[in-house]
Amino acid sequence: MTPRIDECKVVGLPQVLRDDQGNLTALEGGSEQLGFDPARVFFLYDIPGGAARGGHAHHRCEQLIVCVMGAFRVAVDDGDYRRIVTLDRAYYGLYVPPLIWTELHDFSSGAVCLVVASQPYDEDDYIRDYDTFASVADRRLMRTA
Secondary structure (H helix, E strand, O other), rough: OOOHHHOEEEEEEOOOEEEEOOEEEOOOOOOOOOOOOOOOOEOOOOOOOOOOEEEEEEEEOOOEEEEEEEEEEEEEEEEEEEEEEEEOOEEEEEEEOOOEEEEEEOOOOOEEEEEOOOOOOOHHHEEEOOOHHHHHEEEEEHHOO
16 A cells, blocks of 8 residues: 555646746646645744644645745654655645644744645644544554555
């Protein structure tokens, strides 16, 4: 069985306009860019040095995580495998499917993170305890085996 973490992929985002006046990248719902229709967009910024964000998984929500300024690292974990991805370009995003534990850390000064989510905010969709997540991930593997 292929590790579920392999579904987390860095995807290139289109640079629609590139000239000496700057660059423009656009994301459109319903397109192959995202693979899902966005229902929520939010930003993380002014993150203090040494702070981490995330530390949870989602039951249903898919996400695209983009570093629009600066740099940071994203740890993705499927319960069996863990991988670290560095995001430092506005024209790349990290696709994260449901049931992947995600942690963001090592934010550079002035870093801005954009998250495009497939679901509106729903506290019941969050798994905030790693042991609970691991248990849910194990049950998912048993159902697909």
